[in-house]
Amino acid sequence: MPTTFFDRRTLDFILHDWLGQGSESDSRETTSALLDLSERIAEDQFLSHYKKSDRDEPHATPQGTKTLPEIHTALKTYAEAGLFGAGFPAELGGLDLPFATTSASLGLFMAANIATSAFIMLTVANARLIATFGTPTQIDHFARPQIEGRIFGTMCLSEPQAGSSLGDIKTTARPDGEDRLGRRFRLTGNKMWISGGDHEITSNIIHLVLAKIPNADGTRDKGTRGISLFIVPKRLEDGSLNDIAVAGLNHKMGYRGIPNCLLNFGEGAAHPEGQPGAIGYLIGEPGQGLPIMFQMMNEARIGVGLGAAALAMRGFRHAVDYAQQRPQGRPPSGRGAGDPVPIIEHADVKRMLLAQKAYAEGALALVLYCAHLVDLADTLPHQAGRDDAARLLGLLTPIAKTWPSEWGLVANDLAIQVHGGYGYTRDFDVEQIYRDNRLNPIHEGTTGIQSIDLLGRKILRDRTNTIALLGARIADCASRASGHPPLARLAIELNEAWQILTATIDALAGLNDDARALENATPFLFAFGHTVVAWLWLDQAIICASDGADPFNAGKIAACRFFFESELPKLQGWLTPIRAFSTIASEMTPAQF
Numbered sequence: 311m312p313t314t315f316f317d318r319r320t321l322d323f324i325l326h327d328w329l330g331q332g333s334e335s336d337s338r339e340t341t342s343a344l345l346d347l348s349e350r351i352a353e354d355q356f357l358s359h360y361k362k363s364d365r366d367e368p369h370a371t372p373q374g375t376k377t378l379p380e381i382h383t384a385l386k387t388y389a390e391a392g393l394f395g396a397g398f399p400a401e402l403g404g405l406d407l408p409f410a411t412t413s414a415s416l417g418l419f420m421a422a423n424i425a426t427s428a429f430i431m432l433t434v435a436n437a438r439l440i441a442t443f444g445t446p447t448q449i450d451h452f453a454r455p456q457i458e459g460r461i462f463g464t465m466c467l468s469e470p471q472a473g474s475s476l477g478d479i480k481t482t483a484r485p486d487g488e489d490r491l492g493r494r495f496r497l498t499g500n501k502m503w504i505s506g507g508d509h510e511i512t513s514n515i516i517h518l519v520l521a522k523i524p525n526a527d528g529t530r531d532k533g534t535r536g537i538s539l540f541i542v543p544k545r546l547e548d549g550s551l552n553d554i555a556v557a558g559l560n561h562k563m564g565y566r567g568i569p570n571c572l573l574n575f576g577e578g579a580a581h582p583e584g585q586p587g588a589i590g591y592l593i594g595e596p597g598q599g600l601p602i603m604f605q606m607m608n609e610a611r612i613g614v615g616l617g618a619a620a621l622a623m624r625g626f627r628h629a630v631d632y633a634q635q636r637p638q639g640r641p642p643s644g645r646g647a648g649d650p651v652p653i654i655e656h657a658d659v660k661r662m663l664l665a666q667k668a669y670a671e672g673a674l675a676l677v678l679y680c681a682h683l684v685d686l687a688d689t690l691p692h693q694a695g696r697d698d699a700a701r702l703l704g705l706l707t708p709i710a711k712t713w714p715s716e717w718g719l720v721a722n723d724l725a726i727q728v729h730g731g732y733g734y735t736r737d738f739d740v741e742q743i744y745r746d747n748r749l750n751p752i753h754e755g756t757t758g759i760q761s762i763d764l765l766g767r768k769i770l771r772d773r774t775n776t777i778a779l780l781g782a783r784i785a786d787c788a789s790r791a792s793g794h795p796p797l798a799r800l801a802i803e804l805n806e807a808w809q810i811l812t813a814t815i816d817a818l819a820g821l822n823d824d825a826r827a828l829e830n831a832t833p834f835l836f837a838f839g840h841t842v843v844a845w846l847w848l849d850q851a852i853i854c855a856s857d858g859a860d861p862f863n864a865g866k867i868a869a870c871r872f873f874f875e876s877e878l879p880k881l882q883g884w885l886t887p888i889r890a891f892s893t894i895a896s897e898m899t900p901a902q903f
Contacts, residue, residue: 320671329679331411347391348393356422364567368559369559370559375559396412414678416430416613417674429506433462436465437457460512461514467479467501480522484523492592515544517573518606539599553589564747565746611707621750626725632732672843683702684703687700708760761834766827781812788801790852800851800874843877
């Protein structure tokens with residue numbers, strides 16, 4: 311039976327039946343045991359303080375930022391279960407489990423409590439970056455304690471004046487010698503929107519901070535060139551506090567349980583020689599900070615998409631449960647006679663529930679497919695296969711972050727609508743779920759930024775023809791689906807959608823004008839994302855077609871049909887102005903608004 315906050319059978323179907331995770335019996339047993347454990351801890355320790363952590367936000371005290379005690383207990387339980395290290399190799403104290411499996415596990419926690427789970431996502435990604443690029447000493451000192459869940463980590467990219475424009479960051483790192491932990495620097499500057507930036511849950515916090523090293527003449531490189539990456543701990547090796555101050559807490563509409571901070575580096579204690587700054591250790595080479603940081607950023611993008619999908623799944627389960635229990639109205643054929651029926655009997659409610667199912671389960675499939683590509687890029691026996699997986703992953707990462715964030719939010723909006731007036735009261739969880747999910751289209755690069763990345767860097771500037779690789783996967787799916795009568799028409803429609811999309815790409819490439827080509831990048835991303843999700847839905851429906859009488863399989867096929875009938879036609883609306891090279895937006899002057 312599904313839990314109150316997640317449909318476990320759908321998760322098992324995606325992992326095992328579709329992606330083939332745990333294809334050997336012992337591996338499947340390990341995966342199931344991990345998900346059983348995760349589900350139990352998520353329900354007992356994370357879901358139980360979901361509403362309380364939204365109400366009792368972190369607050370500043372003279373002793374530092376304080377958080378809800380239940381968050382401490384939940385994360386301690388998570389650490390004691392060894393889950394922080396689940397995806398790390400055994401030599402680092404991990405369980406060496408596939409990324410798709412650990413992502414599925416994390417999705418259960420995110421559905422139960424997205425804010426508390428954010429500590430986990432950031433810490434794991436932080437530790438993985440250090441384990442990949444750090445020195446052996448840095449790995450032992452900074453990564454291993456995070457893998458054990460004894461200390462937590464953050465990512466410090468944005469600044470108050472820069473936002474997402476990382477080339478405009480002003481944080482400066484000046485050389486300060488060397489010790490056993492590496493090349494030491496003194497950092498001064500400000501970092502904004504730092505989730506988990508200060509708290510008392512763990513004895514230390516490891517910040518990964520982007521900053522620029524001045525040139526010999528004291529100047530700083532403009533743009534992203536010259537950005538380096540530093541490990542900046544809250545506490546130094548001798549246990550003393552580093553020169554990091556919390557300048558303020560940001561009060562958000564969602565994710566309220568995790569403190570979100572403005573951090574000032576290097577405004578307090580001075581170096582004995584008079585040089586101020588927070589002590590940080592260079593990771594990698596100078597000027598390579600952004601390429602290195604992209605590992606954590608891309609993992610966080612998939613994590614944001616996972617969280618959005620998980621919240622969409624939870625909202626959908628709440629809507630289904632409410633619709634089954636809430637009696638109101640009578641069927642049109644009854645002409646007002648008889649007792650009220652559950653609202654799930656009404657066609658419009660069924661439509662809203664079916665849309666939620668298509669969005670939520672489609673989003674989950676998309677994110678876990680991308681997590682599966684991470685595994686394939688590491689484990690396939692042939693280099694060509696690993697390269698293909700990595701190329702597809704790079705192309706789809708902006709979609710994995712953005713599509714669940716945008717359309718999972720639509721699913722949550724519909725969940726409120728199904729609840730009627732109760733939906734926008736705080737007595738029902740769907741109100742908070744919507745607020746939590748509304749942050750995800752902004753987290754880790756806004757929809758507009760992801761759209762430019764997809765169309766500009768991943769498609770128009772691609773020299774490896776990854777679009778053709780994706781097209782071959784889509785054509786293969788359509789070919790297999792055409793052998794199943796209930797899906798044959800959908801196969802034709804998928805091929806047609808892909809042809810329209812690729813024709814649009816060809817037209818944009820023919821412009822040889824990036825500014826004009828990218829003017830409508832966001833509607834292009836919507837069209838591209840819908841086409842990808844249609845493909846993934848059809849690929850799953852092929853499996854379900856072998857036993858279409860089973861209610862679970864029939865529901866999957868119905869959601870697939872709904873997506874093709876109601877969602878895929880939206881491509882024309884998105885792509886028509888793009889193919890016409892519409893410049894109406896760029897032609898607007900500020901005064902015209």
